[in-house]
Amino acid sequence: FDQYDGxxxxxxxxxxxxxxxxxxxxxxxxxxxPAQSFPVLLQFWLEQSGGRIPIWPGLLTxxxxxxTKKFPAEEILRQVAVTRRILxxxxxxxxxxxxxxxNPEGVTDRLAAEVYSTAALTPIHRRDQxxxxxxxxxxxxxxQSRLVLRSTxxxxxxxxxxxxxxxxxxxxxxxxxxxxxxxxxxxxxRCHVTAVSRTGVESAPAMLEVFLGGRQCSRTGTAPGDQxxxxxxxxxxxxxxxxxxxxxxxxxxxxxxxxxxxDLVHAASKWLRREPDRLLLRLxxxxxxxxxxxxxxxxxxxxxx
Numbered sequence: 001f002d003q004y005d006g007x008x009x010x011x012x013x014x015x016x017x018x019x020x021x022x023x024x025x026x027x028x029x030x031x032x033x034p035a036q037s038f039p040v041l042l043q044f045w046l047e048q049s050g051g052r053i054p055i056w057p058g059l060l061t062x063x064x065x066x067x068t069k070k071f072p073a074e075e076i077l078r079q080v081a082v083t084r085r086i087l088x089x090x091x092x093x094x095x096x097x098x099x100x101x102x103n104p105e106g107v108t109d110r111l112a113a114e115v116y117s118t119a120a121l122t123p124i125h126r127r128d129q130x131x132x133x134x135x136x137x138x139x140x141x142x143x144q145s146r147l148v149l150r151s152t153x154x155x156x157x158x159x160x161x162x163x164x165x166x167x168x169x170x171x172x173x174x175x176x177x178x179x180x181x182x183x184x185x186x187x188x189x190r191c192h193v194t195a196v197s198r199t200g201v202e203s204a205p206a207m208l209e210v211f212l213g214g215r216q217c218s219r220t221g222t223a224p225g226d227q228x229x230x231x232x233x234x235x236x237x238x239x240x241x242x243x244x245x246x247x248x249x250x251x252x253x254x255x256x257x258x259x260x261x262x263d264l265v266h267a268a269s270k271w272l273r274r275e276p277d278r279l280l281l282r283l284x285x286x287x288x289x290x291x292x293x294x295x296x297x298x299x300x301x302x303x304x305x
Contacts, residue, residue: 134152
């Protein structure tokens, strides 16, 4: 099947021209298949992109539990691991949602437990990043049990990214602005919060340090590690000894948790084939089909888009 002649698709040319926000080639082959290996094909599309446009491959998750050309659940988990190893801006699209709802061979449970066990931020939109949203306003509720979040520009914020430290561990979660409150686990000592724009850009952080006596210090800065602007205990130096409400304890300079993982995950529920789409493709500039060859043992002529 030739996608150029069959469905008027020329994705390599679209990548060259930078017309796409992202490309999602349907890489519906296994990792160990010699003729069309999943990582080899993924590398091929990365080379076509040249780093200009994100490549987020489509995975044929519906082959798990299929009657023919069956994939084991382990194959899909391995393919996700490959994308995270190869891609600088990782992401995957699963076909289809029906399979994830049926959960054959426990693939959905395994994805949730082993692959998508924690929240992640979607990659930054490269073509139109926009500016950074304002630093979120973070405070503790009067009973010290909840983190309350606000923004001075609610229209610029898609969600809040929150790191919480308790004991020697960090946990990450995302909070929609319409909720704007998060229950704090017992023993929480530090909070690190950024606002995330609709294009994935993070604000400078707002940070809270919770003391055993139920008191708190807060600071804002342009980035983790920058000099703080102020401390609630009344001192201008965050690292100086507090003599105010913090009870003569020293405020340690806040350090955030591990870097927030960015990952895009999408499950397709239905393929739409409409004539207007095909008409639009007919109107795109046409050129002579390029020579299609074999790269590293992978026949790329049959790659669908």
